[in-house]
């Protein structure tokens with residue numbers, strides 16, 4: 001049975017403001033309208049920033065190209081989350097990594113946002129890790145390793161360009177509601193684009 005609004009209220013009251021903003025902006029499409037209404041009312045009662053409600057609206061609306069462009073420019077204007085550099089617009093790459101353990105090969109692709117030198121380091125590191133640790137698994141090691149090396153090589157041209165990469169635009173589209181909610185709070189945005197260690 002689905003929880004009633006009163007039960008939802010009880011559940012959501014245990015979350016912090018930031019957690020509720022995250023749920024409402026990142027999972028808006030998966031929430032029932034009643035659940036979203038409960039979260040909105042709770043955030044109203046907690047007197048959060050008005051921009052948060054604009055963010056929730058943005059998350060449930062169809063993608064607005066003008067807003068995406070504005071948000072891409074905003075994200076690019078932030079200091080690099082890795083080194084603090086703010087002399088050039090930020091960009092994003094997908095770093096692909098293959099690591100093998102005898103019969104097992106893991107393959108992951110992680111998006112990173114940062115200044116070009118930091119992204120170049122991330123990309124090189126993923127390539128080196130794959131080149132050193134990717135091959136040994138059977139049968140997928142060599143396949144995944146080549147896949148990672150090709151992918152990382154492909155990201156090189158994205159980094160040479162002054163235009164925002166597809167990875168960055170995709171990140172913004174996916175996070176449009178949350179970026180809208182925190183557009184006046186650069187520190188929150190920097191936290192958002194910081195890669196997990």
Ligand SMILES: [Zn+2]
Nearest residue numbers: 080083115118
């Ligand atoms: Zn940097």
